Amino acid sequence: MKISVILGHPKVGSFNHAIANTAVETIKAKGHEALFHDLYAEGFDPLLTAPELDKDPELPPEIEKHCQEIEGADGVIIVHPNWWSQPPAILRGWTDRCLRNGRAYQFVPDGKGGATPEGLLKARFGIAFYTSNTPHEIEEEVYGDPLQTLWLKVVFGLCGIKDVTRRNFTSIIVSSHEQRVKWLDEVRETVSAYLD
Ligand SMILES: Cc1cc2nc3c(=O)[nH]c(=O)nc-3n(C[C@H](O)[C@H](O)[C@H](O)COP(=O)(O)O)c2cc1C
Helix, strand or coil, X not given: CEEEEEECCCCCCCHHHHHHHHHHHXXXXXXXXXXXXXXXXXXXXXCCCHHHHCCCCCCCHHHHHHHHHHHHCCEEEEEEECECCECCHHHHHHHHHHCCECCCEEEEECCCCCEEEEECCCCCEEEEEEECCCCHHHHHHCCCCHHHHHHHHHHHHHHCCCEEEEEEECXXXXXXXXXXXXXXXXXXXXXXXXXX
């Protein structure tokens, strides 16, 4: 299987990098192909341009490559820190530019004047791993769990990825080395479960 791993964190050596590296190692150890993108390291430009809003435009080569990879992926793994209950802008820009209308999803007329969204990605699973400081209960009860909605319902849901998991590692700021080792074990187990 081909599994896309998309990381949005600026600092090499961060716990987010450890999560992404653990996911990639697990994919390879299971004999699958990891399509890994460290968006900051590759200098990904998150700004969607006017021509990209046209139907079937000629995309910049790096964006076309991202689009083709995600369309061919059997699984998608997203890794990022929680920034203002959102992914970092670089990763939001990746969704804007690489999950395109007509390729990752489409809207089909419903015959009643409206449109029904239809997912077009063939990936059979999606995982969102992210790190936070806010306790999970507060994220859910006070903020309404925006990242759960964004990844599981909006992004994976709209693109047709049905088997989805998210894991919010929190509170990262007070986590011990031992806790982080256990969290990485959990990453390994979560990814492995989809590859067996
Ligand atoms: C711009 C910015 C915004 C942040 N917003 C939040 C937030 O809304 N909720 C939260 O729990 N943590 C927030 N944080 C803390 C990060 O989630 C935390 O630093 C990160 O998960 C640590 O991951 P790392 O150890 O891999 O660097 C924010 C951090 C930054 C820099």
